[in-house]
Amino acid sequence: MKGQGDRVHGVVYSVLRDSYAVRTTDGVVSCKARGRFRVSGMSPVTGDRVVIEDGCITEILVRSSFLPRPPVACFDRMALIIASADPAPSTLVIDKLLAVAETINVTPILVFNKTDIASVRELRAIYSSAGFTTFETDALHGTGTGALKEELKGHFTVFIGNSGVGKSSILNSLDAKLSLKTGEISKKLGRGRHTTRTCEIIELENETLIADTPGFAAVDIAEYAILYPGDLCQGFREFAQYASLCRFRTSCSHTCEKGCAVIDAVKKGLISESRYKNYVAMYESVKNNRPWNVKGGKQ
DSSP: OOSTTOEEEEEEEEEETTEEEEEETTEEEEEEEOTHHHHHTOOOOBTOEEEEETTEEEEEOOOSOEEETTEEESOSEEEEEEESSSSOOOHHHHHHHHHHHHHTTOEEEEEEEOTTTSOOHHHHHHHHHTTOEEEEOBTTTTBSHHHHHHHHTTOEEEEEOBTTSOHHHHHHHHOTTOOOOOOOEETTTTEEOOOOOSOEEEEETTTEEEEEOOOBSOOOGGGTOOOOTTTGGGGOGGGHHHHTTOTTGGGOOSSSOTTOHHHHHHHTTSSOHHHHHHHHHHHHHHTTOOTTTSTTOOO
């Protein structure tokens, strides 16, 4: 650290209660945050670029991206980790998280793990054909993680997925020195045990940063992003070329209208039926959202 009173820039690598581990040019330092952040309702989170003065975080720089659950900021990639089995993959969970990534303008990557247990060929084909970058890995045996490591090089990526999908195992395979704790699947609940308790940044080589996040059992999209009915279609990128041809254009919900080009594309097999069904289910959950009745909505 520099002398007393100097302004030092850094990145928050982890948060534990009211203590922040911040990476600066002089190494990682532990510091507190000024009380005014609690008053403003915006506290530093993992990934934030901050200014430190006299051992305290005094300023949070502009965030390029933000995810409220778990709280993490300033990342440019979101890697969705999906197990082929144990736990079974859910296309609804996948499509909810993809819609969140598209909405907050970060690049989503799909990583299908545990491919030694079951095939993900059909599932992967759905998302590859929709234009997403996908990978197959068997982290336990180190298969496929080399290509993934190359894709992540030089980026700040958030790893997100259900408990037990193998996020920590993949990270261990990317860098054997990490030796992160991994969990087993709970036979009673059918899901993984939480082994990552906090959101923290892990450094790999070639300026590659990964935010390892706690697993979850379910996804409530409202906890991740505010979506309005007119915006939801943006979370389904393969709809775009057809939505522009709809009879009602921007006012079309793409759920029931006669002359909807999106619905027609589904019938012709040009859009995945599972993706479309999940869109309709998500539309039902957000169709009543309006800026004036959603907390934190657009002004």
